Amino acid sequence: MNLWEHLEELRWTAFKIVIALLLTTTLSLFMVDSIYDALTRPMAIVRDANPEFQIKQIVTSPFDPVIIKFKLSLLAGIVLGFPIVTLLLWRFVAPGLEKNENKAFIAVATLGSFSFAAGITCGYFALAPLLSILLKFKLEGAEHYWKIKDFMSFAFYWLLCSGLVFEIPLAMVSLARLGIVQTETLRKKRPYVLVGALVVAAIITPPDPISMLLVGIPLILLYEVGILLCAIWGGDKRSLPAR
Helix, strand or coil: CCHHHHHHHHHHHHHHHHHHHHHHHHHHHCCHHHHHHHHHHHHHHHHHHCHHHCCEEECCCCCHHHHHHHHHHHHHHHHHHHHHHHHHHHHHHHHHCCHHHHHHHHHHHHHHHHHHHHHHHHHHHHHHHHHHHHCCCCCCCCCCEEEHHHHHHHHHHHHHHHHHHCCHHHHHHHHHHCCCCCHHHHHHCHHHHHHHHHHHHHHHCCCCHHHHHHHHHHHHHHHHHHHHHHHHHCCCHHHCCCC
16 A cells, blocks of 8 residues: 555545544534533532532523533543544554554553543542632632633543543553563652652642642552553563562
8 A cells, every 4th residue: 555545544534533523422412411410510519518608600601501512512522432533543553553563552442441431430520529629729708600611621621631640550551561661660760759749739739638638649549550550561571570
């Protein structure tokens, strides 16, 4: 297959991906109310648990409901279409891969999908505690009027970051398999990662140890899981326990 044939195949793959995302986004339009209720439920939990703040949800434009529902449908369509996109990409690159590389691609795509879904799930259940933590940052005399559009954007980016953070162990294993890093090196960097995770947690949370630990501990645990997986599947024989 020459260069132009590869480009033609790439063009058709991109076209199929766009069609798939359009279909999943259209399907999501029928579920947008349920998605909206699910994303606003943590806000309702926080409002009921903190009646002194009197949180009010508002829209500031007649177009806000339309934009919000469209964005929710689009984002849900991307999530639903992720397996299809992965399959189409695999079909595009599969002819140029060896048998073991095909297996590795499928394994990474499968584990990555599960890790991303697990991260989004954990992020969703952590959203209400996170909002409660953020409410501790008080401004004297300020009332809480939360724009629904801004809250939806915040919730989306929080869930996206949660999903990406859960990819840390898989990224570590992939780098180890490629020979870019070694398990022993990751172990030696553990103190720096520990301090870095706690510093990040201290910056983004209120100045109390409980809030800092709620954010810092998951980051440290994910790094430790990554080291364990590297020792098992990373391909660095020196990191494996002696038999």
